[in-house]
Every structure is written in C-alpha cells, then in structure tokens.
Amino acid sequence: MPLISSFLILIMLIAALAALFFDNLLNSIIAAGLVSLIASVLFYFLKAPDVAMTEAAIGAGLTTAIFVLALYKTERGKSE
C-alpha cells in the first residue's frame, strides 16, 4: 500500500510537470486532469472518501471540462 501511494504520487508529480511543459494546451489540460484524478485516489487512501469523490467529480471532471471549454472558446476555436 505505501509503495502504491508513493508510486502514484510520483506519477502525479510527473503529470504535473508535464502539464506545465506540454506545448499543446489540450495535453496540458489532460495532464492536469490526471493530477486531480490521482489526487482523488490518494484521498481515498487517506480515508477521505467524500473528498475523493468531490475531487474526482469537480477537480478531475468539472475543472477539466471548463478548461477545455475555455480552450475552445479561445485558441482552438479560432484555428478551426
């Protein structure tokens, strides 16, 4: 169990860095969504199931969605 959580945290950090360094904004947003998703799993490990659910729904789901929406309203929307 500890190993799994440590491993997940490692992946989360890599995803976070990737979110910053991807050139493509959509990839960044997806990476950030991945960070939230892993965070929600970690919350579950930390015996906080309600937070995990909220984080999964709002952090990983809703936030990613509004990011993508904003992206399409700006650069993507223009290029297509």
Next chain:
Amino acid sequence: MVNLTLIIAIPLLMSFTMPIFKMLNQKLPKVIALLTTAFNLLVLTANFSQIMDSAIIIELGGWQAPLAINLYVGPLALLAAFLINGSAFILSIYNLTQDYKFDDKFYLLFLMITAGASGMVMTGDLFNLFVFIEITSIAAYSLTAFAGRDSYEASFKYLVIGGIGSVFMLLGIGFTYSAVGSLNLAEIAASAGLINPLLLQITALLFLIGVGIEAELFPLNFWVPDLYTEAPTAVSGIMSGAVSAAGIYALARIFFTLFPAQSFLNYLLYLGAITLILGELIAYQQKNIKRMLAYSSLAQMGLIVAVISLGTEGAVRAGLFQLVNHSILKILLFISAGVLISAAGSKNIDDLAGLGSKKKTAAFGFTIAAMGILGVPFLNGFISKFMIISSSLNADQFLLTVLILLAAVIEIAYYLKVVQKLYFEDLKIEVKKTAVITIPVVLLTLMIFGLGIYPQLIADPLEKAAAELINNGSYIMTVLGGM
C-alpha cells in the same frame, strides 16, 4: 439588540435574490443595496453600547465556543464592521446615480463583498476567515471586470495573486490545525505558545503572505494599482475603504491575537515602512489620477500597518484612527475623482485642468479629502498624523517618524499638483455631463470635519479596540471563558 449574524446573512440573502428584484423593477437593485447596507449600519448601531461593554459572541449551530464556529464582535470588529458597512452605504448612495450594464449582477457582487468583508472581521474561526476572504476576493475579482476593457487584465492579475495567497493561507491553516487541533481563534491563541517555534515561524509567514495580499503589503500589492485604476469607481472605493480595512483587521488579528511575537511585528513594521515610502514615491510620478490614488492608498496601508505593528497601545490607536480616516478620505477621493474623470473623459491629471469651476462638488470633495489626507488642522487627518508621530516617537522609532514625515511631504507634492490643476488652471477640454454626487460628498465632508474638530467622537471605540488588540489574553478569556 439585534442578532449580529444578520449583518452577514441579510446581504448574502439580498445579493442572491437580486436578479428577482431586477425582474420586478429595473431600479430596485440599487435601492435594495442601499437599504441592505443601511440596515447593516442600524444593526451595528443597535449593538454599539452592548459591544462597548463586553464583546458579543454568537455561537452558530448551538455548540460551545471551541467546537462550533463562532462570531466574535468586540470593539475592534465593530469598528471595522462600521467602516465596511459605512463605506458600502456611502457607495450605495453614490451608486444611485450610476448606471451599470448588468446592474443586478453588480449589486449582487457588491453586497457579497460587503457580507464577505463583514464576515472577515466578525468571525472567530480561522477557516471561516479564509472562506470569507475568498468570498470577498471572488466578488472583487468579478466586480473589477465590470468596467470592461483593461479591467479584465487587472482582474486576472488580482485573481492569480489572490489564488497564490489563498494557497499560502490554506497551508497556514493546515499547519495551525495540525499543531493545535482547533480552528477557533481563541483556542489557537491560547495554545500558540506550545507550537514548535520553527513551525510557528513558517505558519506565521504563510499567514503573512496570505493576508498581506488583502492588506496590500509590499511586495504583494502590485495588483492594487491596476485594480484601482481600472475597476469602476464604486469598486475602487469599496476595495480601498472596506476590503483593505478588513485585510488590516485580519492581519492585526493574526499577529496580535494568534501569534503575538515581536519578531513578526517587526517584519510587518519594515514591510509597512517600505510600502509607505515606495507607494508615495511611485504615486508622485503618476500621470493617471486613479493610479495616483491607488499608490497613495498603498502608502497609507503601509503607514497603518507600520504604525499598528509598533505594538504599543497608543500606536495601535493611532493606526486604527488612521484606518478610519483613510476609509473616509479615500472613498471621497475616489468618487470625486470618478466624477472628474467622467467629466473630462480622461484619467490623465493634465486633462483635469480647470474643472474646479465646472464640477464644483467633485472638485470640492477632492480638495477637502486631499487636505484631510495631508493633515490640515481641523480635519481628521491632522489628529491621526499627530497621534502617529507621537506614538512612533514614543516607541523610540526615530527613523520611522522621519520616514513618515518625509512621505507626508511627498504626499503633499502630488495631491496639491492635482488641486492646483483643478482650480488655478484654465479649462482645456469640453466638460461632459456627469452624475451628481452631492449627498455622499456632503456626508463624507461632515465626517471629515466632525472627526477633525471633535475626535472624541470615536475616542472610546478606538481605545477599547486598541486595548482589545494588544491584550490577547482578554480575547481568549472572553471566548473560552465558559470552559
């Protein structure tokens, strides 16, 4: 005796029902905003004498103090709440003559700021403080964007800096909670001595950054000029008159009641002094009048923080009086500058030349407020300047005193430039029609003269507030007394 919870609850209620009022009548939102703030003032006045006797503590949810979230309204909170709701009231009067594009949403956010700032000063719970700060900031971010054009940029900057601040603050709350095991301010204060000094240091710094952003401390304050310049006048007014007052309150609460240590106060002292002198120096060079006022606000905030963090009772009293004056004067400055700007159609100081003969009320308001800030005798700024110099000399801060006076001279330089432009230069531009602001100007002028000629008016609240602040033992006793 009216329940003080209403001060937060009623504005929030009114704010979210604002679209309904708008549907009923186009003009209703303005009136509702005015009535709500007036109601708040009445509630505060009704509780005045009681609070002066002893602080009112309201436990929400019926639990005892350390368990439940409680509201603590002592003299200091009362003073700050009066400032916030008074500012909101005056600005609501001003708003009666203004037309905003989405006025239901504007007043929604306006009342939300009022409720948030009132909540900030009344809450007795650390996390609640955070929530109210966020409510206030989010409302402020959105209100800023109401002016269109460049205000989006200002709002975005504020949002990002504010976001960083909230992260710092949240971390601080987390550390505090893990160390103390409670979020109640009094309980934290009671057991702050038990915290590991290193952790305490880090936590305090996290709070310093988090709240310092609201209190406009250098170097966390560079969003302020952008915001004050671009936001609608009423928003600049409420930000500098009410929200920054709430920020100062939060800062004082955290560093006097929660973590009373001289080293933190010293940080605040130095930061405040730097803010003061830098703000004045930069304000001196501004060509844009709102930007000039913004930097001047910064400088004033720095002055207030520096003086309050001297930590003696006289100094705290002087700082609080300056805070009161600053709220009154800055609101008057912002609304009269707003009228002058719309009359000239430009924010450039040079374009305001000669408006004194056309826009008499606004020019008079600007002048009298400038005189007040500069500390002309018989106006309120004179008394607070006297108290500030006296208390900082008393604390053996010779250098700080010189710095404050130097800043005051620079302040004279840039305010009088505008006043001279208004009255003694020829009109160059075509004057546009503007809103009438006679009532707020008269009200504020009366306050300026009232406090200047008879400062005893607020001597008692100031004294009690200062006593409350420097003696955190009594705060703890009052809240946890039952245990």
Next chain:
Amino acid sequence: MLTNYIFIPIAAAFIAYILNKRNRKAGAVITALVSAYLLLSLTALYGRWDITQSFNLSLMGYKIDFLLAVNPLSWLFAVMTAAISILIALFSINSQENFKFSSVFNLNFLIIIGSMIGIVFARDFLTLFIFWELMTWTSFYLISAGKKKMAGRAAYRYIILSAGAAYAFLMAAIFIFQQTGSFAFDSAAEFLVANSPAQSIMLLLVISLPFIVKAGIFPLHIWVKDAHGNAPKEFSPFLSGMMLKIGIYGMIVVFYQLSFFKIIENTIAYRGLPLLSYLFALLGAVTIITGTILAIRQEDMKKLVAYSSISQMGYIIIGIAIATPLGFSGSMLHLMNHLIFKSTIFLALAAVIYRTGTTKMYEMGGLIFRMPLTFAAYLTAIIALAGIPPTNGFISKWVIYQALIEKGYLFLAIAAFFGSIASFMYVFKPLSTVFLGQLKPQHQNIKEVPLLMKIPMLILILVIVLFGVFPGIQMNIINQISGYLGIETVNYTLYSIQGANGAWNSLLIFNIFSAGFIIALLLFSFAKKSKLVGLLDTYSSGEYITDAESYHYAYQYYRPFDRLFDNLAAKSLTDFYETLTKNLVRSGEGLRRALAAGKLQNYALYSVLLFVILAAVGWII
C-alpha cells in the same frame, strides 16, 4: 476672550466667501470691517498683559493644554496684522472686479488673519502649530491664485518647504511633550535649559526651521521671489509685509522664550557673542547680500521688491541674533518699518498693475504724470527702504548699524552697508523705468486709481513720515517688549533714540530736510518753466525716430553690474534644490520601472521571494 480674535475672522471668512459669490465687493468690505474690529478691540487690550486663556483637552488619550495669552510682543504683531489688513482690504474693494479668484481671496485672507493672531497669542507648541499650518495652507491657495503657471509652481515650492519644516517642528515639539508632559513654552524652556545643551540646541534649531522658511532666510529663501512675485497683487503686500515677519516672531520666541540664547550662553564665543548667534547673524548678512544682488537683476518689479524683502529680513535677523539691547530694538523698529514701507511699495505697484495690467518694468514708463499719488507713495516708500532721512527706514537701519559698530562686527556691518547702498540701485530701477521716462503710447489714457485705493496709500505715506519723525511712538512698545523678554531697554524720547555713540534726533533732521524741501519747492515753482516737448518731436543724427520705445531705457537696466554676478552661487542654490528633487523622482521612477513592470509573473515571484527571505531571516535570527 482671546479666542474671539482668532475665531471671529475665521468665521467671517466663510460669510465673506458666501457673500462674495453674490457681490464681488462684499468680501473685501467684510475683511475690512473685521480687521477694523480686530484693530479696535486689540487697542483696548493694550497694557493688559495678564490676560490668559486655556483649554484642557484630553485628546485621544493625550492630555493637552491649549494656552493663549497676550504679551507686548504678541500684541504688537496682532496689531500689525490687523492694521495692514484694513489697508489691504480697503485697497482691494475696487481692485477685485476682474479678479477671477475673488471669493477664494477673501476666504483665505480672513483665515490667514485669524490664524496669524492665533499664532502670536499661542503659548504652546500645539496651538502654534495648528494655526501655523492653517496659515500655511490657506496662503498656499492665495499664492496659487496668482498669475497662472508661475504662481502655481511658486506656491508649490512654498508649501513643500513649509510643510517639511513644519513637520520637523512637530516632531521636535512632540519629543519635548513626551519629556515634559506639556506643550507649553514655559515648561519646554525649563526642560531645554536643564537638558544636555547639545540636544537642546538641536531641538531648538529644528523648531526654528519653519520660522526660517517663513522669514525667507538664506538658504531656505528660494520660495520667496516667485511666491511674492506671482501672488495676487493684493496679497503680495501682506505676504511680504506681514507673513515674513511672523517668521521673525517665531525666531524671537525660540531665541528668548525657549531660552535658545540662555542655552548657548556658555558655548564657544566670537567677540563675546556665542558662535551660534553669530552664525545666525552671518546668515542674516548672507541673506542681505544675496537678496540685494538678486533684486538688482530682476526685470519684474514685484519680484524685485520680493528680493528686496529677503534682504531686509537679513537686517532684522542680524539685529536679533547679536542680542544687544540696541540690536533688538533696531530689529523691532525695522520690522515695523519694513511692514509699513514694503506694503506701501506693493500697494503702489498693485495700483500700477491694476491700471496697466503688467508687471514687466520695461513695458511701462512715465506713469508719474498719470498716477501722481501712486508715484508719491512709491517714492516715499523707496526712500524709506533705502534708509534716507527723514523716513522711518533710516532710523531703524541707523540703530542696527549702531548696534553692529558698538560690538565691532566688521563683516556684518559691511554687509549691512552694502545692502543699504545697493538698495538704492534696485529701488531706483522701478522708479526710473515705471514712473519716470517716456510714457508708453498704450498707456496714454491711464487714470489715477480710485479713491478707495488712494486712501491706504495716503495713510501709509503719512505713517512713514510720522514714524520717521517720532520713532518714540514705536520705542514705547518696543521697550515694553524688551522688558517682557528680559532685555535691557534703550533710552529714547519721542523724537530721539540714544545710540552707542551719540543720539539720533529726528525732529532736528526733519526740520533741516523740510527746510531744504521748501527751498527746492520754491525754486521749482518760481524758476522759469521748462518747455514740454512731444515724445516724437525730435530727431537724432539726422534720423527721425518714430518709435517711442527707443527713448526709454529700461530693459536690463544694470546690465554691466549684472554681469559681475552672473555666476553667483545664489542662483545655483535653486538649481541645487531642483536637482535634489529630480534625483529623488528619478530614483522613484527607477523603482517603479523595476518593480511595477506589469508582469504578473514578477508579482507572483515577489510573494514567494518574500516568504523565502523572511523565512531565511527568521532562521538566522
């Protein structure tokens, strides 16, 4: 009730302001009435040096006493203020017709009168400071109301110097307050005498800063020229005649009532005079010289007279600083006399400006035929200014010379003589260029000023001669002041003053001069009349001159002399101050560009840096 003298004018100011909006003359009439009331009631106060009034106030936790009292010194200044205000108000009743800021003028003028009386009646630092600030601020507006841009800049310089000095004063006063628990002069003097001399001297020097600024003493004189030169023409007489003097009043308070002289008594001395006093006297001498030289260079008649004011203040400071009975009496005499003749000069110039609308001397000429009374007033006043008997200016300067010679202060005496002689040069310049010479064609139809403007000038002429003949009238109150301040008194009769090496008998001199004047008058009336020739009724070197301007030599009157002093330090002193401010601004601008560059990322970085730095600091400590 002493407060009446202060608050009646201040209350009347607002009434005047409101009435002035309806009728342009109302404000000036009210000013005149209020000043007349002040003068009358002050006269009734004469001799009652025991009246005091005090208020105890617990202000925001500070126990503060506000003390007011009359003494001969403050009575004299109050009377001077009231008297000159009447004359100026009378003068300005007519002259304000075309004055854009007429109501501002009367509002501020009355507040200034009230606050000046407040200043002289004040017996404690806080009262003094409050009214001092009130006076400074209101006079800022009055100066700003003058000629456009230059007046603005002048007022700006004035207020910044004054405010800086006043804040320094406040700091020192509060420091003393914290040591003694009172703002009163008496307890302050006790404390200062008992305190370590070095600290006391520092404190008193800081306290005297605002007075030095207001009196226009070198090196803080830079505001005087532009402020006096550009202030509204009705205000210049007051500014130059009275407001400079209030600075001297402050110096006297510092020197005597706050025991500055007593404290420095035992310090290093020069010819029996403590070095610090001598330094003050030296400042006075430098002020005389710079003021004189700069006056000679001026093309603008108001600025010229303003510089002359600076130099005359030098005399007063010298006399007070050397602290002998003769010196003090001479200074007080000169102080009164300067008020009288300087306001006469400014009023005469105001009359000229009222009719011609310009202050540039080379744009005028020959006004003697058109404005004879104005000319007479100006002539009498400059005779007094240059110190020629039988006018009052001579007597006061004579007493000051006596004091200097008595002690043998060679340099000071030379400076004083230089100033006196050179003052001929500069006062002659307006006389010759404005009143004598050729009348400009555009001024052919100028008339003498209206009656209400003539009366003040006439009164002042009479007073100049009156005090020139009977200096005893002035010596009466001066000796009371000397007695009050603990200085030895000077022997005098109604028309003579006992100097160090001989007495001055003004009646005798007056008779001689009158005889000479009558003889000259007789010669002038009975001798053959010269023929009046038209301006262009002549030719030179076979060439007809069609341009009247060429006959009037007025621009750069003393060009050769000017060249001598072209590189004088006094001119670059202004530059020095300006460079100082410019550098301050530049440093601020650098900071602004570096810090507030509009980069969001930088702003975010600051918060992190602040955290790191403070954490590091906390770690180390």
Next chain:
Amino acid sequence: MLNFLEEWSFFGGSILLILIGLYGVITRKNMIKILISLALMDTGVNLMLVALGYVKAANAPILNSVVQTNTAAFVDPIPQALVLTSIVIGTAVLGLGLALVIKIYDKFSTLDISKIRGLKW
C-alpha cells in the same frame, strides 16, 4: 522504513506539487497554463490538508449502524470538511479566471500574458 516513506511521500509529494504549481505561475506565459498551475497548487494544498488529518489504521469518519467503531479511531473529519470547501472555492476561482481569459482573448487575440501589459507602472 516503509512508514517513513508512507508519511513523507504524502507531505513531500504535496509540497512538491505546490512548488511545481508556483513554478508554473511564475514561469509560464500562457494564461491557461497559469490557471492550470493554480489548480495544481490547490490540489497540492488539499492533499496536504488531508494528509495532516490522517491517522494511521483509522477509519473513514463515517458513522453507520453496521460498523460500531470507537470514535477515537476515526480520521479527523475537520480537515476533510475544509478540503471540500477549498475544492469548491478553487473551482469557482478557476472558472472565473477562465472567463476572464476568454474575455482577454476576445480583446487581445492572444493567450500570452507577457503580451498583455496594458497596465503597468
């Protein structure tokens, strides 16, 4: 060893996540990426808060009739309540920020914050 790793991987991970977020806010020029960085910081703080309230071998703070456990063995519920609030607030701020980004984009046709410097000095 494993305990050490377990405890510190959460704290270290969340602090690193906050630092990455801060780094992003300070260095990224794209406004959307700045907001992403803010979101990362928020997530980091939330993780930290929950980790601070975590008690080993305890249960989730849920009471039900089936499992009657000792209340002392619960994970501290208060940080979790805070985190819930904080997530909501964070999302609100992000939404507002993105709305502003869209508005700014309408006006300047760029997402590069360094090109939008109408307000300075």
